[in-house]
Amino acid sequence: xxxxxxxxxxxxxxxxxxxxxxxxxxxxxxxxxxxxxxxxxxxxxxxxxxxxxxxxxxxxxxxxxxxxxxxxxxxxxxxxxxxxxxxxxxxxxxxxxxxxxxxxxxxxxxxxxxxxxxxxxxxxxxxxxxxxxxxxxxxxxxxxxxxxxxxxxxxxxxxxxxxxxxxxxxxxxxxxxxxxxxxxxxxxxxxxxxxxxxxxxxxxxxxxxxxxxxxxxxxxxxxxxxxxxxxxxxxxxxxxxxxxxxxxxxxxxxxxxxxxxxxxxxxxxxxxxxxxxxxxxxxxxxxxxxxxxxxxxxxxxxxxxxxxxxxxxxxxxxxxxxxxxxxxxxxxxxxxxxxxxxxxxxxxxxxxxxxxxxxxxxxxxxxxxxxxxxxxx
Amino acid sequence: xxxxxxxxxxxxxxxxxxxxxxxxxxxxxxxxxxxxxxxxxxxxxxxxxxxxxxxxxxxxxxxxxxxxxxxxxxxxxxxxxxxxxxxxxxxxxxxxxxxxxxxxxxxxxxxxxxxxxxxxxxxxxxxxxxxxxxxxxxxxxxxxxxxxxxxxxxxxxxxxxxxx
Numbered sequence: 330x331x332x333x334x335x336x337x338x339x340x341x342x343x344x345x346x347x348x349x350x351x352x353x354x355x356x357x358x359x360x361x362x363x364x365x366x367x368x369x370x371x372x373x374x375x376x377x378x379x380x381x382x383x384x385x386x387x388x389x390x391x392x393x394x395x396x397x398x399x400x401x402x403x404x405x406x407x408x409x410x411x412x413x414x415x416x417x418x419x420x421x422x423x424x425x426x427x428x429x430x431x432x433x434x435x436x437x438x439x440x441x442x443x444x445x446x447x448x449x450x451x452x453x454x455x456x457x458x459x460x461x462x463x464x465x466x467x468x469x470x471x472x473x474x475x476x477x478x479x480x481x482x483x484x485x486x487x488x489x490x491x492x493x494x495x496x497x498x499x500x501x502x503x504x505x506x507x508x509x510x511x512x513x514x515x516x517x518x519x520x521x522x523x524x525x526x527x528x529x530x531x532x533x534x535x536x537x538x539x540x541x542x543x544x545x546x547x548x549x550x551x552x553x554x555x556x557x558x559x560x561x562x563x564x565x566x567x568x569x570x571x572x573x574x575x576x577x578x579x580x581x582x583x584x585x586x587x588x589x590x591x592x593x594x595x596x597x598x599x600x601x602x603x604x605x606x607x608x609x610x611x612x613x614x615x616x617x618x619x620x621x622x623x624x625x626x627x628x629x630x631x632x633x634x635x636x637x638x639x640x641x642x643x644x645x646x647x648x649x650x651x652x653x654x655x656x657x658x659x660x661x662x663x664x665x666x667x668x669x670x671x672x673x674x675x676x677x678x679x680x681x682x683x684x685x686x687x688x689x690x691x692x693x694x695x696x697x698x699x700x701x702x703x704x705x706x
Numbered sequence: 707x708x709x710x711x712x713x714x715x716x717x718x719x720x721x722x723x724x725x726x727x728x729x730x731x732x733x734x735x736x737x738x739x740x741x742x743x744x745x746x747x748x749x750x751x752x753x754x755x756x757x758x759x760x761x762x763x764x765x766x767x768x769x770x771x772x773x774x775x776x777x778x779x780x781x782x783x784x785x786x787x788x789x790x791x792x793x794x795x796x797x798x799x800x801x802x803x804x805x806x807x808x809x810x811x812x813x814x815x816x817x818x819x820x821x822x823x824x825x826x827x828x829x830x831x832x833x834x835x836x837x838x839x840x841x842x843x844x845x846x847x848x849x850x851x852x853x854x855x856x857x858x859x860x861x862x863x864x865x866x867x868x869x870x
Contacts, residue, residue, distance in 0.1 A: 474795070570774050
């Protein structure tokens with residue numbers, strides 16, 4: 330695959346209830362990304378927006394964000410999945426040869442709507458929605474039970490993932506303040522209330538307001554913009570069935586296939602030894618392990634090993650650091666890029682050369698997308 | 707539509723922030739298709755009707771009219787028994803509806819239940835037992851609602867076989 334460069338980005342500091350209108354938030358992120366690359370709005374040739382009509386309370390949620398997103402009088406499109414999918418659209422547009430600069434942004438303010446209730450609208454209206462038993466808590470609970478049973482993993486191991494995320498958040502200046510818990514213990518996680526057994530409150534990231542923007546450019550253009558680009562060398566995406574009862578929830582076949590495609594394109598044969606940093610978007614601490622294992626970073630059921638050795642798992646704190654619907658996966662990409670550029674101040678993995686970043690949508694990560702990133706210099 | 711502009715007080719700097727509060731409501735009819743139509747008809751007769759893939763023979767419940775693996779029609783209807791097995795379960799302390807998340811008065815037992823003879827499982831409530839007694843592999847049977855209407859809510863839930 331021809332190399333595409335990440336040449337700029339900006340993450341708005343996430344908050345539970347941000348005192349900014351959607352347009353200020355998006356503008357801040359997009360303007361910030363342009364400034365980080367020393368670019369101007371006129372340099373953008375295409376804009377890919379990631380927002381969601383239900384989360385925004387209006388249809389065609391991108392049509393009202395044109396000016397803030399820098400898209401006025403430009404080629405613009407929207408993806409209503411995860412911000413990482415918007416990055417994929419941007420990548421395709423660059424690779425088509427038609428565009429020299431793609432602005433990607435993801436945005437949502439769950440302080441303005443009820444996140445879990447809106448997820449109910451994702452369900453099959455002819456059966457599941459009427460049964461009203463499927464929601465992010467119950468699916469997270471069943472997924473965790475399936476994982477623990479299939480691999481004999483205990484609750485403590487999963488709690489350890491959450492602990493590491495909260496500790497990592499405390500080193501990340503752009504993490505949600507409520508997720509910065511430097512002194513949290515495994516017992517604290519195990520003592521937190523049960524959302525849906527065995528899933529506990531502290532294993533579940535807090536939906537928060539935010540916006541993340543990222544700029545992509547073709548290889549030659551990237552080198553003109555910066556002498557420190559991060560290259561996207563591989564990408565893979567895979568869609569699983571909607572039906573939870575058709576799937577083995579202890580694993581993620583779609584993540585496995587997405588990762589394998591991405592590795593193949595990037596020429597990675599042994600991810601365990603070749604990948605330095607993995608920024609994985611897991612909707613729960615358990616899902617983070619399932620997805621990391623599916624990406625072949627450890628053996629199945631042994632993901633907790635990543636807390637001590639192998640590729641660094643979510644040094645930013647992962648989804649716990651900024652669980653903004655529509656932006657979470659894009660934020661993972663930016664966090665991975667920061668590691669490769671040596672900009673992860675306070676949580677830098679020394680010598681990081683190759684990273685993966687993932688995004689997802691759907692219950693129990695129905696659709697997964699994986700990017701392989703390499704530091705350029 | 708019940709939309710109004712209200713002021714929300716920002717306690718930190720005692721400044722009023724105006725927000726618009728509204729509700730999006732869109733009436734919509736979902737045409738369920740022949741397969742779910744048959745399924746609902748089955749419920750009306752206190753029966754489970756699944757579908758079978760014309761190629762691999764996999765039996766789906768809830769039914770669907772195409773097999774994902776074979777990309778073939780699955781339109782042969784199969785009547786399935788009223789008993790099944792708990793493949794997975796969870797006990798939730800919250801009720802999540804399209805409107806709100808609320809702490810549940812009684813914990814909700816939810817199971818991934820595979821009806822005997824089906825190859826897929828469905829997510830349904832488990833009732834008439836204690837959360838502590840739930841286990842994977844448990845045999846269960848359907849409990850029908852008092853008023854049957856040919857609607858998914860005809861399934862009140864599943865209870866352990868033998869009162870469990």
